[in-house]
Amino acid sequence: MSDGAAIDLLKTSDGRPLKAALAEAQRRAKRRAFLLVAPLLLFVILTFILPIGQMLHRSVYHDGLAANAPVLKAWFEANPEGTAPDEAAYAALAADFKTMKAAKTAGIAGTRVNYTLPATRSLFTATARVADKLAPPYKEALIALDEKWASPEVWGALRAASSAYTIDFYLVSVDLERAADGTIQKVPENTRIYIYLFVKTFLLSGLITxxxxxxxxxxxxxxxxxxMARANLLMICVLLPFWTSLLxxxxxxxxxxxxxxxxxxxLIALGIIGEDGRLAMMYNQTGTIIVMTHVLLPFMILPLYSVMKTIPPSYARAARSLGATSWTTFRRIYLPQTLPGIGAGALLVFILAVGYYITPALVGGADGQLISNFIDFHMDKSNWSLAAALSAMLLAGxxxxxxLYDRLIGIDNLKLG
Amino acid sequence: MALPIYASPLERIWHYAYLVICAGIFIFLVAPILVVLPLSFNAEPYFTFTQEMLTFNPDGYSMRWYDALLTDGMLAPDIPREGAWWSDMWNNSTWVKAAKNSIIIGFWATILATFLGTLAALGLTRPEMPYRRVITAILISPMIVPIIIIATGLFFFYSSPCGIIGLDCGRLTATYVGIIMAHATLGIPFVIITVTATLSGFDQSLIRASASLGANPRITFFKVILPLILPGVISGALFAFVTSFDEVVAVLFIAGPDQQTIPRQMWNGIREAISPAILAVATILVIISVLLLTTLELLRRRSERLRGVSPG
Known part of the structure; x- marks a missing residue:
């Protein structure tokens, strides 16, 4: 008789094999635990994951031209890339302009093309204004209206924009653009802003950390x-800012x-600076750094404190008794033991700093703005897809x-107060 | 912390320098918050101490900015302060309205976050919980993801919440429900963290003991589990409330003119014409946070006492 058969013989009181009954019980326990979490998970998916996912979708999707110029889109689909636009293409364009004028959507379509080729939005709105007067042959009529309609650059941009899915917004947000021949190149030196902005955000966050x-x-x-008693009293000084409204x-x-x-x-009362030597510490980068350091300091103190509390003081005494100087004791014995706290605090502060919005918006002035503020700026200007692309890159970071935090420290070890 | 007897003179100097540095950092932490308290009683519309204030001349101090908080937005602020004035204040004052909104939104967001969060924490601390790590990471992420990303996402989602399944069911922007849901999401990580921390010190054998004595799961929860984890639940709820009470970015993106909260009003005040009335609000909020901090400290002590009694 084999072992397997012996296990099969073990039965519960109601006659089922023990193995199956155990598996069943474990499954039930699993299901029960999951059911407790399920309502919250559903809620978070609905109010958090779904909205963010939907927003990120916008970063690759913009149907401004695709939805408003169906005839032109059909022509692009029928003719492969590289085909010179013929009379049929211009006729399609003119037909779409007539519908766009009626629906007042030329601006939306123009905005979309504008992302691929700057300064085409005005071309769209201007053409739409006289769309009703366009008559065949459309090619000559459109080119007579504006010479740009003959340019292969514009037609390249139209083709690129006629598909609703695009990576153009990501190109813009890393300072790249499409050249006339469709290759990707860097934008001119004086219009590069986003790479600099990302670098600045990371550098400032690093400095604040x-x-x-x-x-x-x-x-x-x-x-x-x-x-303990005195530490608790001083702890209030750390927790009071933590609990005080950010604003x-x-x-x-x-x-x-x-x-x-x-x-x-x-400083003036003490005679250190004169009346006209007032320091500008607000509404610039200095302001952002000082205020954000103050706001995020408790997030660094608390994890450091909880690690330092567990370090036995006898180690340092042992080092001293073995002849180490106080500096060596600190460097070789104490500091390495605080590393988990330093890691936890620094990562947390850095993560919070990179996405900070409120403080830079209020005290950052012109040069203290971070990436979040630019996302807000583009939302304000209705450049939603660009805002979404910038958000996606920030989110990825x-x-x-x-x-990294989860791998190194574990989210379970996140402590508050 | 006393110096050891064998400390060298250099170490002594460093020790005192260290204490001075620490004192400086504590001042950096607390002084900016405390400085607004006296300034909110300034009789002049300045943000700095006037000569009268420094010499403790009573003329340098006044309650005018607190008064401005009440009268701002009122239809007839100058009539005698009787019944009509009070009802005007209660219904029309901008800051009173904002305070009411903050409390309503904060209250329901806290209830929602605490209820769902506690339930989830109970599940997450069970040893049988599947995919615990991933699910915890997802539930904590609203705290980590930059608020501007959450707010923009909600802005699009709320303009057409059923659009994703191709239906039209109105909008959630400029509604209380929308903001309460957003604030609950932001508060949930705090509830999960505090309640999970309390549950990790919870002795699971108490549940089995209760069951063996004949209690059903419901009675076990209310009579055994809840009283023991209550301090954690309350401090999680406080965190959730403060998160909502302090939140401005989501309100900026998704609230309508009827849902203006205190932080939203302050945002306006700081961005546009900053007046010492803001300092009066700030003072009131600092006092509230001191009260909250005290409550939390008392809860922590109670929790430690309870844990000291429980075996294991």
Whole structure:
């Protein structure tokens, strides 16, 4: 008799094989646990994942031309790339312009083409205005209206824009454009903004993370080594900003740092600077850095503190007794043990800083704006697809960092207060 | 923290320098918040201490900015302060309206986030939970994803919530329901984190003990589990409430003129004409956060005491 048969013989009191009954019970437990999570998961999918997914879809999808110029789209589909536009193509274009004029959608279509080839929106609106007067032969009529209709560049852009799916918005958001022959090239030096913006956002976030770390380290250490009662008292100083409204903190900093503010008045009263030497610490990059450091500092102190509390002081004493100087003890014994806290705090602060919107918008002035503020700017200007493409790139960066955080520290170890 | 007896003079100097540095950082953390408190009583429309204020002359102080909070937006702010004035204030004052909106939205968002979040945390801490890691990561992500991305996503989604299945069922922009749902989503990670942390110290054998004594799952939950995790649930709820109470970007994108909240009003105030009335609001909010902080600290102590009693 084999072992398998022996297991088969084990039965529960109601006569079912034990193995099957156990599997069934485990499945039931799994299902129960999942059912508890299911309502929230559904809610989050509905109010979070679905909206973001839908928005990201916009970054590759813009049917401005495809929906409003169906005849032209059909012509492009019937004729392969490289075909010179003939009278039929111009007739299709003219027919579409007549419908666009009636539906007042030439602006939308023009906007779409404008992304592929700048300065074509005005061509669209101008042509649509006189669309009713167009008569055959359409080729001559359109070219007489504006010479641009003869240019292969415009027709290339039309072909590219006639498909609703496109990567053009991603090209724009990494400072690339399509050349006349369809190859991808860098935009002229003086119009490159987005790469610089991404670099600036990451550099500023890195700088803010570094200042947070430098400020948080001594404070967290002090909190960790002080006796409980006094540490709790000082902890309030850390938690009070954490719990205070972000807008209140931003307002406070405006009051403190603006040119007629408390710090400048104090410096003048002390005679350090003159009346006309008031420092500009607000509405510029300095303002963004100072205020964001203040806002994010608790997110650095708390993880550092919880790691430092677990470091036994006897290690440092042992190092000293073995002849290490206090600097060596710190560098070789204490600092390596705080690394998990440094990693957790720095990653968290960096993730939060990269996507920050409110503080730069309020105190950043012109040069303290981050990528989030540009997304808002394009939303405001109804450049939705471009805003979506920028969002997608920011999101990708944040998700990589989030994944890193989960791998290195684990989301379960995220602690608040 | 005392210096060891064998500390060298250099170490002594460093020790005191270190304490001074720490004091400086604590001042950096707290002083900007405290500075607005006296300034909100400024009699002049300035953002700095006037000569009268510095000499503690009573003429330098006034309640005019608190008064401005009430009268701003009123139809007839100058009539005698009787019944009609009060009802005008209650119904028309911009800031009172904003406060009412903030409280309504915060309350329902908190209820929604706490209920769903606690339920999910109970499931997530069960050892049998499938795909725990991925699901936790998804549920925490509203805290990590930049708010501007969430807000733009919701802006499009709310303009036609059923559009994705090809139907038309109105819009969720400029509705209370829309903002409450958005704020609940933002509060959920905090509830999950705090309740999961409390549950990780929870002794699972208590559930079996309760069952063996004849309690059904419902009674076990209300009589055994809930009282023990209550501190975590309440602090999660507080976090969710504060998140909603402090949220401005989602409101900027999806709220209509009827759903203006306190942060939204402050945003206007800071961006356009900043007046010391903002400082009066700030002072009130600082006092609220001190109260919340105290509540949370008391809860933490209670939780520690409870955990000290429970075995394991």
């Amino acid at each position: 570094l200042t947070c770390l430098i400020l948080a380290f001594p404070v967290a250490h002090l909190l960790a080594v002080l006796p 209140v903190r931003t307002t406070s900093w405006i009051v403190v740092l603006q040119s007629q503010g408390v710090v400048n008045d104090l 944040v998700l990589v960092l989030y994944w």
